[in-house]
Ligand SMILES: Nc1ncnc2c1ncn2[C@@H]1O[C@H](COP(=O)(O)OP(=O)(O)OP(=O)(O)O)[C@@H](O)[C@H]1O
């Protein structure tokens with residue numbers, strides 16, 4: 001199968017590889033998807049075998065027309081290679097929570113204020129640098145053999161082309177990157193006694209057709225510069241805004257990273273379990289999404305006081321707390337399966353609202369959201385999220401925003417588009433728009449005010 005005009009985007013996600021082939025006018029020509037497992041060898045740990053990513057990537061590419069390939073993927077994951085390019089141990093993922101002690105060590109070694117100044121961020125358990133410190137302490141034999149460090153989608157590139165490289169967007173999530181100046185931070189590397197030679201050369205996303213999945217998703221829904229915010233209902237949940245210029249949140253409550261467009265940055269809040277919460281509840285209830293949506297739609301907004309805390313895997317924004325846990329509260333005899341489902345969708349929407357409010361505090365003017373991710377397939381969830389955020393939500397051609405954005409980057413690198421803005425202008429079209437329902441507003445303002453009290457009330461229960 002060859003189509004000379006096709007651009008391919010490959011997204012190495014948490015649940016699987018998702019790939020799209022698009023025409024040079026942005027039409028989706030073909031898609032492919034191949035899943036893999038997540039391994040949790042200990043509570044709070046999350047690992048994957050890089051070989052699984054590679055197998056899934058090959059299988060997806062084999063089912064699509066040929067064309068220039070762009071890569072996107074789950075951020076922060078640590079892949080360690082020896083001098084011969086062999087993988088030394090399973091990759092430690094973005095949602096792995098084992099590094100609380102190492103995060104404290106990093107903030108002590110560098111100083112919190114200086115760390116935020118140098119990297120734009122504080123040390124969070126999901127980031128890459130604390131994983132390296134964890135290996136140094138707990139698996140010194142593996143650590144001693146490390147010669148190269150890669151992020152997940154860059155490992156797939158390495159297998160595809162033999163090249164070791166990274167883009168500024170994904171590098172921003174390592175905590176080893178000088179986000180303001182878009183280069184590795186010698187200061188942080190020195191302070192943590194980590195060898196800079198392990199890291200691949202850093203380039204702009206448009207130069208190497210690669211970006212972390214959130215920057216790629218934003219580009220894929222048409223956000224190359226400040227304007228709409230990107231709202232992602234993936235395993236994780238994200239509210240993302242492109243910034244006029246680099247500006248770190250002095251308290252680093254949201255992440256500030258390089259965008260996939262040269263000389264632009266973005267801020268984002270990240271929930272660890274968005275569609276991940278929904279997937280867990282659906283599995284526990286044992287019925288299909290469609291049935292659950294239908295039953296949930298019979299409930300009034302606010303679900304008669306039922307609240308869901310979506311912290312099944314700890315949380316990042318706004319509560320940087322690996323020990324946070326989920327809960328249903330406010331249950332009554334009247335609540336049924338549809339109520340549990342509606343409460344879940346609402347709880348995640350409130351969590352996204354927390355991130356939106358933090359972005360607004362940073363000066364972001366959000367007037368419309370562009371939505372992507374697996375959860376965007378639920379019309380009910382989109383209506384709830386629009387009402388809770390108080391923003392119209394626009395849908396573009398593909399929910400697979402990250403893979404689509406990677407395909408646009410492939411086009412820029414191949415010279416099909418002169419830059420990211422032109423790629424967006426020629427390809428990304430809004431196909432639908434979900435308005436916030438004014439009749440739901442009051443219930444959701446009240447619900448959000450109650451939700452904000454949930455985490456502080458639950459927190460003391462986790463000190464076991
Ligand atoms: N109709 C639906 N309602 C709710 N959730 C859904 C629906 N359809 C799919 N999902 C969920 O969407 C998720 C997959 O979304 P997506 O592919 O965007 O995530 P991912 O790429 O694996 O994760 P991440 O981008 O966070 O790494 C799964 O958890 C799936 O259960």
Ligand SMILES: [Mg+2]
Nearest residue numbers: 013213234402
């Ligand atoms: Mg994804």
